[in-house]
Every structure is written in structure tokens, then in C-alpha cells.
Amino acid sequence: MVLPEILVFGGLLGAVYALLSLGFSLSYGVARILNLAHGSFYMIGGYVYYVFLTLSGVDSVLSLVLAVALTFALGIALYLGLVRPVRTSPVRVLLITLSAAIVAQEVVTLIFGDRSVGAPFILGGISSPLGVVVENQRILAAVVSLTMFLGVWLLIRMTNLGRAVRAVAQDAEAASLMGINDTRISLVTLGLSGATAGLAGALLGPLNGIAPDAWLNATVVAFAVVILGGLGSIPGTFLAAFLVSYSQVVVAFEVSSSYEIIVPLAVIAVAVLVRPKGLLGKVEE
Amino acid sequence: MTGIDEKEGAQLAVTEINAHGGVLGRPLQLVSEDTQEANPTIPVDIGLAAMNRIVTVDHAQVIIGGERSDVVLAEEAQLPRYKVPFLDTGAADVSLGQKVIQNYTLYKYFFMVSPVNSTALATGLITFYATMHYTNPTLTKVYLLAEDIAVWHALIPVLQYELPQFGFTIVGTEYFPYGSSDFSAQLSNVRTSGAQIMGMLCAGQDSVQLIQQWANLQVPALPVGIDVAAESPTFWGQTNGAAKYETIEVGIGDTGTPINTIGANFYQNFSKYYNTLPIYTADGAYSAVYIAAAAMEKAGTTNGTALIPYIEQTNMTGPDGRIIFDKSHNVVYNEDYTKGGALAMVQWTAYNTYTPVWPQSVAKPISLPPWM
């Protein structure tokens, strides 16, 4: 039994999963957009960080900021260019975001090749929380993720914009009757969605390298977390993120890494069949 | 059929042969198709489609190539349909040769030119371990870490059986999925097991991440084993220098010091043409072209089936030593490179440089990372 390892790795991973899934929760819970390309933001965030840092010699923190800015813009572009025209049909949204994800993967492959790329860390060195040796970058990733998660949550809770977002999540029709501009909200939501996923990718990417197909795993995890935690519930997303990360880490340590990919898939399959509302879900599909 | 190095090695041989008048009075021509085997996510049927194209469209009369055992195994099964000799220069799975013995009529088209098969690779590795223990008796605990693929499934039990007999304790064995990128669990396990040696077996690009993470986490275990990605001169750059101290098995012709004139010429010409050092698949492909050309000359024809007996009779010297095939159409392994294909162990020491640490005749002492 490797309890300290599981505790530490699971916890650090869960924090990043929370940030990654937050965006998905927002876009699905608020804008009702099942964005299969959500993981692409993660992947692109990682690559943008790599490009600026390794290929252009830009400072690491600045590269991170640029990655976030670019994925924010991409989220907005995705909405305006591809999602909005087909918004009325959920299945077409699925189709178009899926094609976008695949196109993104192939374009990145054609430019960078299909092998994973690794960028230097923002924070080097190692530490030993609970006696477990981990890279400082991993700790940084978790801390930044938690901070951002908190920040976005406060934004939703405290600001007028946040209130508008919550209104749309609860009842889009009523919200628009109250004068809330649906397009503006959707733009903000998708932009935030892209930015948070991109940040997660830029933080985690250097640790294990990032490859063009990283989007699939990221999307699956985000979806699993959101569906487990419940649509429209940010605390649910937070809780579920750790449930998923711990399940994966336990499987990786105790059984075999070969099975760790099945965990989020199984979560989705079971949740879809048994309890689509999720653990803390407020919104009925 | 795969790998830039294979293509370049083969092209070099083709150029040399043509400069001497070609084969049967005509110039040799190299055609190539990319099976994209190196990418673990690319499915096998891309390789099969490439093989199909190379026979039906390019009309290849001898095929040279191969890297991933699963792709080559599938390709091997197709050979009776195409009736074209296949000289494998990358995949080492011993079952490839076993099929030749099981059903000679069908599988006789297959030959493993390079490397020596997985059993021989294990033998070489074990001999090195024995030597290592002799010179460093405090190094005893080994954690075996391998990709979850069949070729290693065959090799690991051999290591598990033999290593204890040379004074080693195996403190753990773990397989990870081919194409993994996150090794936190594995490296954690290596650390907690108290291992001093991380016995790794990697055929794919996984080691790029594994070694970087190993260095980042400063795991106090020396990486020793077979690592195909690490044989490439670019590995140092790919791992941002984390490759330092990794100790891997290579063909004896690949240590950086040629063992015979053929090897010396090969190295010289290869570096001259391509501005880089070759990896094991390059000299394999180089030798394979010569083998094919020689067989064609002796047989007086380019017909695939007719070439088989002449390829079987091959007895020539290549950059890795003497090339002779056994009954399973595998190149014979021998510690003495004048008698067969021989192996060596090298350790990464600097940018684009690795130094031999075994066999004794060429060895320098092994260094340990500063955190050990």
C-alpha cells in the first residue's frame, strides 16, 4: 500500500482536473454546449506555452500568460465561428466540435509531429510533501489551478456578470426576457472555458510532455468530472475532480497504469446510464 | 520501409553498389513507403497498406525495414501472398523467427538481419549485469520496468531467472502501457523499492518522458537496459540532457568506434552524406541491401522465391560483425564479432556522445548520477 503517494499525487492531480473541468461545466451547464473540443484547449495551451518558451525564448511566466490569452481567444472564436451557427441542434454541435477537435489534432501533428513535446518548467526542483518526492512544477500547477478555480467561482458568485451567467444556467429563456444578452454570456463562458483548460494544459504539459492527441483524454476527464459532479454545480465539479483523480491514481498504483484510462470512461458510461444528473446536479437535462 | 535512418543506410548501400556496376549489370533502385510504425497510436494496417503499396505499386523485389514487432508480425503473415523476401532491420521479437521454423513454406520469406533477436539481447544484457556486479558489488537491487508489449514479456522472465544467479535481487517488476507519458507512479515505485538499478526495456518513444521525469525527480537508481529511442544521437536533445548516465545496449558497431573496416567506411560515408551518426537500423539496412544484392548476383535473378536459399547462405561481414543466419532466419549472436552479431553497452555522457562500458575490450568505467 502506497498511501502517501496516492494522497499526494491524487490531490495534486485533482486540483488541475478541477480547473480543466470547470470550463466544461460552464459551457455545458450555462451555454448548453457539449464541446467535444474542450480538451483541444488543454492541448493547445500546452503547445502555445512550449512554442513561446522553447522556440521563441520568451520568459516562462509570460509564456503561460500568453497561452491563457490565446486559448481564451480561441474559445471565443470557436463559439462565433463554429458553434453559434449550429446552436439549435445539439447533435450538430457535437459533430462540429468533434470535427474541430480532430482538425486541431491533425494540424498540430502536421506542424509539430506526433511525438510529445516537453517544455521547461516554470519552477524547477523537487520537494517532499508527506515524504513523497514530487516536482515543484506539479505543486505549482495544483496551487495555480486552485487559485484560478476559486477566482472563477468568486466571479460567478459575486459579480454582476456572474449573476447573469447563473441566470442563464438556470433558465435561459427567462434570462433573455430579463434583458441578459445570451451571446455575450455564451462568449464569456466559452472564452473562460478555453482559458482555464489552456492554463491547465500549460501547467501540466511540461511535466509529462504534450502530444496532439492529448485532447481526447482531457475531454473525457472533463466530461467524466462534470457528469459525476452534476451539471450546473461548481462545488460538484470540485468534488468530482478529486474523486476521478483519486480513482485514477489508485488504479495506476494498485492495479496497473494500463487501466487508468478506463476510469473516466467507466464513470461516464455509468453516469449516463444510471444517474445523468450527477451527484450534486441542479440542472435537469 | 520505416525510419529515416533505415532509408539512409539503405540508400548509402545502394549508391555504393551502383558505383561498382550495380547488380546483374543493372543499377539498384530504392523505393520507400512509410508505415508510420514509430508512432504507437498509428494502427498496424497503415503498415500493411504500405507493404501492399510497395509490392503492388512500387514493385519491390526485396523489402527491407520494420521497427515495431506487432506491425512486423502482421506483415510477416502477409509475405506468402506477395512472395517477396523481407529483411527485418528493427523488430527483435523472437516469435518472428519461430514462425519460420513452425511453417517454413509460408514464412521462409522472413529474415531478421538486425538486431539479434530478443533472446540474444537478453543474453548480452545479463552478461553485462554480471560484469557490472563484479566491478561494483554494492549494486544489487534491480527494479525491472518495461513497456507492456510481447517482446518484453518474453524477455523479462529470462532476466528474472538469470539476474539473481549473478548476485542481484529483483525488488520489483512493472509493465506500463506502450505510449505512456506519465511515469509518476512507476518512478515512485522504483524509489520506494530501494532499487539501485532501474532495469528498463523500451522499444518506443516512451523513454523520452521516462528519463526526463527520472532526472527531474532525481530517482536514485541507474537506468540500465534496452532503449531504442536512446540509441539515436538526438536523444540528448529530446530529453534536454536528462539522458546523461543512461546505460543502454547497442549493436557492437554502434558504440561510436567501428570494429572493422566495413564499419569504419560505413560510419565515414554515412556522416559525410547525412551529417549525423547512424543508429542501429541504419547499419542493418545497409547490410540488408548488400545481402540482397549478393543473393541476386548468386541466384542470377531477382525473383523473390528463388533468392531465399541464397539469402540463407549469407556469410558476410557488416558493421555489427559477421552476418550468418540460423534456422529461424535470425542473425546469429556471438560475443565475438568475427563469428556473429555482437552487442555492447554504452552510457550517455555528453551531448551526442555515449561511451562504451562493455565489453571489456572497449570499456570505460560507469559513472553514477550525482544524487546517488
Next chain:
Amino acid sequence: MLRLSRFLILGIVFGATLFFLPIAYSNDFALTIMTFANTFAVVAASWDFFTGLTGRFNFGQALFFGIGSYAAGFMNLNLKYGPLLNIPLAGAVAVVIGVAFGYPTLRLKGPYFALATMIFPLIAGDLTFSLSSVFGGEHGLYGLTSISDSYIVQYYGSLLLMLATVIVLIYLASSRLGLALESIRDDEKAALATGMNVTKYKLIAYAVSAFFTGMAGAYQAQLFKFVGPNTFSSNISFEVIAMTIVGGIATIVGPVLGAYLLVVVLDGLGVSSDISVLTYGVLLMAIVLAFPGGLLGRLKSNLRGMRIRRLVGGKTAAT
């Protein structure tokens, strides 16, 4: 009696061309491409049968393809069944497992169903790695026996399979089953109100789709003498959707045309697999964008979207 409409005549001419192709053009490479195209045509047509007629998007057609492939490979290696026997058997296995998946998932709402269909092939693919002793892991199952080593025989075999599939599917689509499915697609609530067992019909369509796709998977297994985890690949699921939408959804023959077009152009040119997938992706994006008013709405106004019954000249409901 079936009135022969001009579309059917066109179909016969096309079929004849395909039939005599090897005699006119016996290039080995072209034959292998066409054989490959035929197997994909079967998968695409099966997908269209289900999705086009029920309006439920199946994002994981590869599930049946993979099951058929592995079932055939398994039976060939372990039970020593020859390809002629295990192709239909593999289809049956695909039906059984397909129905097992379909039963719980078909009740789900549109996007959830689509997502479930996307997930299951991924799980199945992972299982072949976990159960590698049975399914060969990343090695797959190799050394299978094939119907013949002759390119020509393989071509005709695949052609036969494709024609049989298309004929049966068109027949089913223009039968009462097809009528029932279309009424469910057009207004499920109304169909339910008439007392129709909606789930049963959807399940039947799903099973039919599974059967032919499973056979296609088994056919490819004996063609390559090999089965690998990539038979569950989402690329396959994705490509048949692109092929169908390019060729014309809910037409059965449209997907065949789409399959031929895309396979011949992309594989025939020896385009790298990355560019190939990129093309499918861009194509799909463009088509989904270009047709406002919803895919089902587009059906009614799409010139190439010939309704099945028009093909065979039977009675049509007002369109």
C-alpha cells in the same frame, strides 16, 4: 411490384461497372483499394440505415466493426472456423453485443446517446489491451486465414458483400420497418401516442446496422489476416459519418458513393494518414456548417437526399 425508377437503373449500371472492373483494369493496387472501399461502403451504409432512418446519431459505429473483426479472428484462431463461416457468425456476435449496448442506451436523449456510442468503442478498444491474452493486446490477432490470396477474388468477395448489404438495407428501408422508423424519426411523441413500441423498432434498426458492420469487420480481418485494436478506432466511426454526409444521408447508396469517393481519393493517392483524417474533419465541418435548418430539415430539401422509397418507385408519404 416494384416500379423501376431511373435511380434504380443508374444503380444497376453502376453495379455492372463495378462487376466488370477487374477485367478492364487489373491493376493489383486499384483492386485492393476498391476492396477496401467496399468494406467501408458496407459500414457507411449500415450507419446510414440506423442514423438516417431513426435520426439518432451513432458516434461509435466502430464498435460493431471491431466486434465483428475480433469475433472473426477469435473464431478463426481458436475454433478454426474458415472465413466463409465466421463472417456471418461475426455479424451475429455483433448483433448480440450491439443489442446489449443498445437496450439501455437507446432510451437516452439525443446527445447522451451519441456520447454513449462514442464511449463504448473506446472501452472495447481498451479491453483488448487488458485482456491481451485473449485478444492479443497491441499485437492483435494475426496469422488468420483468408478466403484467397488473389486480389481479384477478394475484390469480388467484397463487392458481393457490399451489394448484398445495400440490397437488403434498401429492401428493409422501404418496407414497413422503414416506414415505422421514419415516423419515429419525424415525430417520436406522435409515434408513441399511436401505441408503437418505439424502443423495439430502434433496437431492430440498431441490430441490422450491427450485423452488416460486423460482417464488414470480419471481412477485413480475413483480408489483412490480422485484427488489431484500431478496429475500434474513432477514426472509423468518424469517417463513415463523413462518407454518409458527403454522399447523402438516409439514402443507403449515398454512403456507398461517399465511401468510394473518399477511400479512392485519399487512400489511392497514398495520402498520409494525417492529411487523410484532416480532410475528413474539414469536410465534415464544412458540411455541418453549410446546411442550416438542421440535418433532418436538410433531408427534405437536399437534392441528393433521395428518399429510399423513391428509389424503388413505391408509394411515398408526402415529403
